């Protein structure tokens with residue numbers, strides 16, 4: 321007697337678990353969105369404050385020390401891991417892993433082809449726990465990531481001393497810079 325109901329039950333359970341899966345990934349996306357929003361907001365505030373107070377050379381520490389410290393705090397608070405990564409990275413510690421590299425390549429290709437990149441927090445392809453947001457170069461960023469021949473002497477020297485293999489220069493406003501990559505545990 322139970323047998324005829326089995327397909328219906330199986331379908332019911334499949335639909336339910338798909339819905340639960342979707343709900344869970346929505347929840348994870350919400351956590352990732354919060355983490356990325358917080359990091360972006362706090363970094364922007366620190367960077368602008370420090371640029372005004374200490375000039376670009378003095379603000380290098382914001383990207384070098386404050387970014388990891390702020391990330392670590394958000395990681396603890398929200399139980400996530402956060403990374404800022406790029407194909408052209410300044411600090412080798414920020415180098416992309418295989419999945420990030422693949423995604424960054426696809427995004428860079430899309431942008432060169434004139435496509436609009438995803439603006440919001442987006443899931444990694446084929447990964448329910450990982451999300452990203454694209455980073456675009458703004459005018460303020462160019463003080464430390466722009467053309468190294470027109471960069472302030474102090475910034476150029478300090479960057480060369482700390483990052484001898486710096487790849488994160490030569491950007492223009494509006495260029496695709498990389499992603500903030502968040503894994504929700």
Ligand code: HEC
Pocket residue numbers: 367376377378379380381383384385404405406408409410411412414455456457458460461462463464465488497498499
């Ligand atoms: C005052 C100089 C300075 C400014 C201004 C600056 N950065 Fe950076 N940026 C750095 C330094 C230094 C690092 C290396 C940080 C580290 O050691 O992890 C870095 C690293 C990064 C990284 C991590 C990947 C990598 O290359 O190592 C991203 C992404 C990034 N910056 C984006 C930006 C964006 C976007 C802006 C503008 C909103 C910006 N930066 C403005 C100095 C700066």
